[in-house]
Amino acid sequence: MSNIDLSVDICGIKMKNPVIAASGTFGFGREHAGYVDLNRIGGISVKGLTLEPRAGNKPPRVAETPAGMLNSVGLQNPGVRSFIREEIPFLRQYSTAIIANIAGNTTEEYCEMAEILSDADIDAVELNVSCPNVKAGCVAFGNTPQGIAEITSLVRKYCNKPLIVKLTPNVTSIADIAKAAEDAGADALSLINTLLGMAIDIETRRPILANNTGGLSGPAVKPVAVRMVYEVCQTVKIPVIGMGGIFSGKDAVEFMLAGASAVMVGTACLVYPDACIKVCEGIEEYMRRHGFERTADITGKLVLNT
């Protein structure tokens, strides 16, 4: 009866639907697998990987804020090699795209990881150049067109997988940065990473997070994220994956109308383990109601008011 085709092909990453679990909110899929069938999720961007294992920041690492949350996990992860050894075989049991989200302290680390991952059984690499929760490196690259161009073109040389560059919203002109990443060889862009924020416990007069600041995500950031996705999609030709506060199919459709070819679901995956499925069903319901058959029918179909 239904002839709705949700599949997408984003710079060669083939997915059965456009809903991807966002990095850092889905671990390596093991925990969520207890609640949902991972086969029904378009793709999984795994917890941010570093070259060597990382312990992460001191707790508390999370603070709830109005319609949002701050996190300062600080890239706790077992390292890229352990990921390849321990996690890929688990994830490959499922038919879902595997996206390796990587972060480094230096350009060399990024390149080395990209090289290591080139031999791994993954579908894409996502370059996290915008993690606000670690001191050295990382964040600095994502803040300027020059920085992003440099890291992207270097990693590009070592990376034989589709390369997604993930953008930070903490910048004056995200379109300029997006353009720089595109020109430097990115195959796709994903945005937004978290907004840098702080929450204070007025009784102890200290920041709630042990790390003092953290990254803001969740519904609170959605209007900023939609605006940025729109701006970026007006500027680049490569596919864009939109995220920031998506909790429902309706939220996802906003991003797709603004130009996103696919979406990532982050914070919602923490609150509702089945969020990706619900978002996907919501997109499908919207398409059915409006008579759309392919996701391309909604991507970028926003009509501006004049």
Added chain:
Amino acid sequence: MSNIDLSVDICGIKMKNPVIAASGTFGFGREHAGYVDLNRIGGISVKGLTLEPRAGNKPPRVAETPAGMLNSVGLQNPGVRSFIREEIPFLRQYSTAIIANIAGNTTEEYCEMAEILSDADIDAVELNVSCPNVKAGCVAFGNTPQGIAEITSLVRKYCNKPLIVKLTPNVTSIADIAKAAEDAGADALSLINTLLGMAIDIETRRPILANNTGGLSGPAVKPVAVRMVYEVCQTVKIPVIGMGGIFSGKDAVEFMLAGASAVMVGTACLVYPDACIKVCEGIEEYMRRHGFERTADITGKLVLNT
């Protein structure tokens, strides 16, 4: 019994308490006067003024978002001369500081307004160099250290009132911009203005706002605002007025601990006409409970986690 002194003196602006109504959310005080005694409010930053009257943007001009709102009023106002003639006499009936919030299309317009206001019976000028809802000028000045330095130093020459420069959060490094404003002669800084955002009506496939994008305010932005106020206060020596999502005394105390000498209350004034009074009472309650006697006892008293 109470020996709590809420008064503040911000670069010569003397106020009986540190709670100021934020520009654009309190009109010229007339509407709120029907609900609260304006004598109890520290100060009022009036609706953004331009040299000539402005009609503003087409409606809809407001969209609710998770824990926030987008507005795109577009500086509808009767012009600075009409303000002086019609509104100052009304406001001066009350003992509350009057802050004239001004925006121009060109540096010349800013300077002319500052000059006109130098003869007016107001307590301070607030330079809005960050209005996201008008096309020309304005916003451009606030985005770079050079831009803000130029406009601040020029206006400084024409302005014989305390000069507050209001900062936009839509930048990579607000601390750099703050420093540039300080060096160029600002007497105080206020932040944050609204974050640029977009909300889409997925049924009509158009942005909800006729202007397509608008400025995000309200509780959603609070963690970003607190972080920025903290960063700016670590960087400059002049007083900082903090705002962004303040709805309660507790919210205000977060900003003060982060370094703000006073706060502005915006969106809350739309939802609760008596918001400024409630915020003020909440600050006082906090001070009493903790045994603080002066607002200076809390300003900047945040202790970082190490």
Added chain:
Amino acid sequence: MSKLLKEEIISVEKATEGIYRMTVASDYISANAEPGQFVNIKCCEGVQTLLRRPVSICSTDRAKGRYDLYFQVKGAGTKILAGKKSGDFIDILGPLGRSFDLDIGYRRIAVVGGGIGIFPLLFLLNESKAVVKRSYLGFRSSGYIVLQEEFRQKSNSLEIATDDGSYGMKGFVTDMLERDILSEEFDMIYACGPTPMLKKVTEIAKKHNVRCQISLEQRMGCGFGACLTCACETRTEEGGSQFVRVCADGPVFNSEDVIFQ
């Protein structure tokens, strides 16, 4: 003058599919409200719905000190309202806005309402001293019809149109107005409903040179005139146009003043 009030809910009942009636206790509002005015409701404490929601006053019972609101469940705010219980208190700002002009000189009047626009018109019929009152109401289909009995009682005649013809006349409520306008010799037409309907009523009134007031809706930030978000474009005396506030300069406007987008 409007006030910030915490008022007790007497009852919340389903009126028809998706539409609820809320009766609220308030000596102040029942004594002071005028037809066309609205209240602005903070549906919940906290941020689930941040801004207030405007709802028209549908009727008042001054003796008992209470008033009725009718609202359609549309999104988060009205959903919360529908879930309120007798005895709950709600945070209300009101009465707000400019009311309809009920000059006693208007002896023959028509009220034209569409969908959720009918509610302020019932209050108007209650208060109007006109001799002949004709009601024309339009709904999407029969399932959406509310307050039929009340409108019938408060006016000399009631006619209903539905988009799908499932009740009354099939078609637009404005067709009925157009049909009657010559014979009825109205002194005033009052209208409230969707913008296309208001536009049509305005045209008809203009063509036949009948006074007409319309009540507009617009997204609102504050509801009491402070934020300038609820703009509506109107003609100035000098022949230009300006943005005025639906919440404070309206929601009721003389139809000839309004510039439709």
Added chain:
Amino acid sequence: MSKLLKEEIISVEKATEGIYRMTVASDYISANAEPGQFVNIKCCEGVQTLLRRPVSICSTDRAKGRYDLYFQVKGAGTKILAGKKSGDFIDILGPLGRSFDLDIGYRRIAVVGGGIGIFPLLFLLNESKAVVKRSYLGFRSSGYIVLQEEFRQKSNSLEIATDDGSYGMKGFVTDMLERDILSEEFDMIYACGPTPMLKKVTEIAKKHNVRCQISLEQRMGCGFGACLTCACETRTEEGGSQFVRVCADGPVFNSEDVIFQ
């Protein structure tokens, strides 16, 4: 295995000032929960409270298919929970986390609880097969005491300490443990409560070489192991340290493994 469930509330009652008991119907959780485990509750639809709130399972009634939660009203989330009514449904994830080790070899046990930390210990007493069970509970003052009768029934002895001496012993609950530890020859000490208390219990257990398990609290993003926000520092076998997850690797830990900040 934990599940995402919509469960019916049987009752919500005030237990003492600021503390409520909620009884929830659930065959699944009552059948599968083990002492020390918790549920993670979405207190409301929507964003008023965004993240789930972790609450320990305090007792289960397998026959009737229900379980009890006790919670203190602290902020927005617990306030919403306290306002729930019988018949409401809530969105619950559970049972979650590692439970207490109830090896039958532990014949003489002590439970040491402070404030809202006492709740999982009642469930533990219910399920433990130990021969001698001693309860030591600490509260701020007499007004905060809850579940006294239940703890008395489920253990061989119950002693209460209050900070202000308004009931029982004046002082710390750990003083009572220290006093008895030599004579009682416990095989295992179970503790849950504020961090300073857990730290002290850990020291006492270590000094006297008694096995000890403690249940920790930490701010949580997900509660089921996915986000790594609920970190707790523990010793590794190699003598180093690592961050593990309170929600999935805990909340119950062997006290000797935990590195207190």
